Amino acid sequence: MVRILVAGGLGFIGSHLVERLLRRDDLDECLVVDNLWTGCPQNLDHVLDPRLRVLIADVEQASFDGRFDEIYHLASPASPPWYMAEPLRTISANVIGAMRLLEVLAPGGQFAFTSTSEVYGEPQVSPQPESYRGSVDCTGPRASYDESKRCVEAMLFEARRVLGVRVKVVRLFNVFGPRTRVDDGRAVSNFISQGLRGAPLTIFGDGAQTRSWGYIDDIAEALERYFWRDGVDFAGPLNIGNDREISVLEVARYVQGFFPGTPIVHLAPAPQDPSNRRPDLTTARRVLPGWRCAVPYEEGVVRTIAWFRAEMGLEDAAPARAMPAALSAGAANAHRFATSRGVGI
Template sequence: MPRTLITGGAGFLGSHMCDRLIAEGHQVICVDNLLTGRKENINHLLDNPCFTFIEHNIIEPLEINGNINFILHFASPASPKDYMKHPIETMKIGAWGTYNMLELAREKGATFLLASTSEVYGDPQVHPQPESYWGYVNPIGPRSVYDEAKRYAEALTMAFHRKYGLDIRIARIFNTYGPRMRMNDGRVISNFIVQALRGKPITVYGDGSQTRSFCYVEDLIEGIYRLLLWQAPPASKAQNLKPKTQHLEPSTQALMPVFNLGNPEEHTILQLANLVKEITASKSEIIFEPLPVDDPKRRCPDISRARNLLGWSPITDLRTGLQYTIEYFKELENEQTGRNHA
C-alpha cells in the first residue's frame, strides 16, 4: 500500500485529492494548519484507518516516521482574497514550506508533486499558454505574493531535481471549481453563485470581457492522479511534443515534468455571470466595478502535453459542473439558514 503525504489536504483541492488517494488504495497523511482549509472537508475520512490528519504549519520542518512514497504539496492560500489577507504567510509557504517538503521527499526517497498555478504566467501575452511560456508577471504588484511564491516554488523544485535527482512533478493548475469551495473565498464562481442565490447584485469587474477557463474539480483530480503516476517518455518522443513558443528552450525542457492542467475552453466573465444567473433562475442584476490591479485579461491553457503524455483532458462541460456546484452551495445556504433559525 503506497504511503502518501499531502499538504493542504483539508483545502478545496487537497480534500478531493485525499478522497482519490484513499480510493486508489493509498495510506494518506493529511497535513494542514487550517489557515484556509476546513476540517469539515475531511470529517468523513477521520475514522478511516488509512487516513491520518496532522495539524501543522509546514513552514516548520515536519518529522514523519516510516517510509513515504509520494508527497503532494498543495498547501497555500489560493484565492486573491486569501493571499492578499495573508501575504507573508503565502510567501513563507511557497518558500520555506516547499523547501521543507522537498527535504522530506529527499530524505524519504519520495516522488514530489508540486501543485503550482496558472498564475505563474501572470497576465500572459501568449494564448493559449504552453508550459514553455515564461510568463508576464508584475513582481511587486498586489498579486505577486502568490505568483512569485509559486514561481519560486517551481524553481526550488527544479533545483532539487537537478542537484539531487529528486523525482518530481509540477502541475500548473488553472481555474478550478466545484463542491467544497468556500462560500466566502472570493473566487469568481463562488462569488457569482452566492450573489445569485441570495438575490444580490452579481458583481463583474471590468466590462466582463476578460476570459478564464474553468475546470471541474473531479476532472482536475483525475489529471493530477495521472501525473502522479506518470513516467517520463524517451527523449526522442518528448522532443516531438514541444509546444511552439517565442522563447528558445533548454535542451531538456521537453523532458521536464511540468504540465498545464485545466479546461482549454475559454469563457468571458460576463458569459459566466449570465450562465450562473440562468441556472439559478436568479433575478439578480449584473453590476460592473473597476478591474483589480494586474487582473489577467485572458487565461487559457495549452494542454497538449497532458493530452499526449497523460491521456487526459477534462470531460465536464461548464453548465454541468456549475449545476453540481450550485446544488452544493444551496445545501450550504440551507444549513446556514437552519443554524441562524436555531
C-alpha cells in the first residue's frame, strides 16, 4: 500500500489532483498539507474518504510522521498579484518546501512537481518546447515565482542525477476552471467575478497578449496519467496545457457576452507581462498518447461561470446568458477545425 503527501492539496489544482488520487485502490493514506494561503478548505469538504488527512501548516515547517512513497509539490501561489505581494514567502514555499519534502521521501519513492510555463519568461520562440531555455529576468518583479520554480526544477534533476531520486516535472500553462479563488487575480477568473458583480472587465494593457487556456478537467487528466496511471517512465520536464492560443482581449469580449452592458476597461500594463504563451505539445503527445485538451475554452468559461455564481452566493440571481449564438458557433467551428487537424484545443 502507498502513502502519499500532497503539498498544496487544498488549492485549485491540488484539490482536483487529490480527488483523483483517492480513486486509487493501492492508496493507504493521502496526507494534504496546506497553509490556506491560497488554498480553501471547502475545496475538499465534500470528500469523506477516511484515507484523507489534512494538516494545516506551512510545508517548510510541517512535522510529518514517517516517510511517503509519493510526494506531490504544488505549494505555491500561481497568480501574479499573490506572489508579487509576498515574494520571499513564495520563494520559500517553492524552494525550502521542496527541500523539506525531499527529506520525507521514502527510498525509491517518486517526487512530482508542478512547475510553470513562466520559466520561459518573455519567449522569443512560439510555441515553446521544453528544450527552450527561455528569455527570463532573474531580478524582475515576477522572479520570485519564475525563478523559484526554475530552482526547484534544477534541484530535482540534480537529486535525480546524483542521488537517483525518481522525479517527474510538469510545466503547466494557464489553467482555469472551478475552484479558482474568486479573488485569484488572473484573467479568466477576474473577468467572470467582475461580470457577476456588474463591474467593468479590466484588462491590463491592450489585451493583445496571448495565453493558452487549459480547462482544469483536461489538465488534471494529464497529471493523473503522467504522474501515476500510465506508468510513464519520463522525468520531464513536460509541457501540459492547451496549444490553442487566444488573446486576453478575445477572452474578455467572450465573457462580456454573458453580461450585457458590462464595459471593458483598459488599465496600465502589468509589469513584464509575457506577450505570448503557447506550449509545444510534441513530447506530451508522445508520452501521453491520445491526450489533448478536449474542452474548448468557451465551454470551460460557461462551466466556470456556473461555479463562480454558486461560490459567490448568486444562485438566485438572474443567470448569465447561455453561450452567445455567434460565439457558440465560433466555438464549435474552432473545435471542428482543431479536431480535423488533430490539434488539442
